[in-house]
Amino acid sequence: MKFGKRYSKVTVFMAMLHGVLIGIVAVALIGLLLYWTRDKEPEVTMDKEVPTSGPAVVETPVEGEEQLLQLYAKQHGAFSSAAAAAAFIAEDTSLAKAAIIRVDQNYLVWSAVGLAEGEIEVSASEGTFRKAFKANAxxxxxxxxxxxxAVLSETDSAKIKSLATSEKDxxxxxxxxxxxxxxxxxxxFTDDMRTIRLQLISHYSSxxxxIKITF
Structure with missing residues (x-):
């Protein structure tokens, strides 16, 4: 049987044209779908990133962390008893303004406390070094x-008297x-804020x- 003779050339041409048009439309629809999907992807990524970098995220500080004050001490030695630390101070006249700071089971001999490392001068010949610590008052x-x-954070000794005697409500x-x-x-006794901080820390930590001291 010869099926080809049932259709005219016009019919065959229209069928081919119709197939081509359907193919073009299908490709166009797939292209639009891919384009639409690609446009949406950045929005999804942005939504995922906002919780980690956006302003809505607020880290909860550890309790008491906001009260920590970073300080630096001039340390001369560490001893296992207050008596040993006191004997060490008594043997050196240059340590007249030094104080004993108890932290856990250690007794530290410090002679100055500063807000910055540069405030503390140390010497290898003296056997001194800077001791970084945090104080929570x-x-x-x-x-x-x-x-x-506030007194420990102050840099002007003249201002701390008003801080100590000011009234509240x-x-x-x-x-x-x-x-x-x-x-x-x-x-x-002194106007040196490094010594003032030291003596206050010594008193209120012992x-x-x-005062809670951590390293």
């Missing part, structure tokens, strides 16, 4: 020394009188036991 509020953190903070007296006693 948040618990000192219960001792009436709520302004201790018209009433002096409970225990603030003792804090003011400590400030006065130290500033009568006597009142409210």
């Amino acid at each position: 948040a618990s000192c509020s219960a001792m009436g020394a709520g302004k201790l953190q 018209g009433k002096k903070e409970e225990g603030a009188q003792g804090f003011g007296q400590n400030i006065k006693a130290i500033t009568d 006597v009142d036991d409210c």
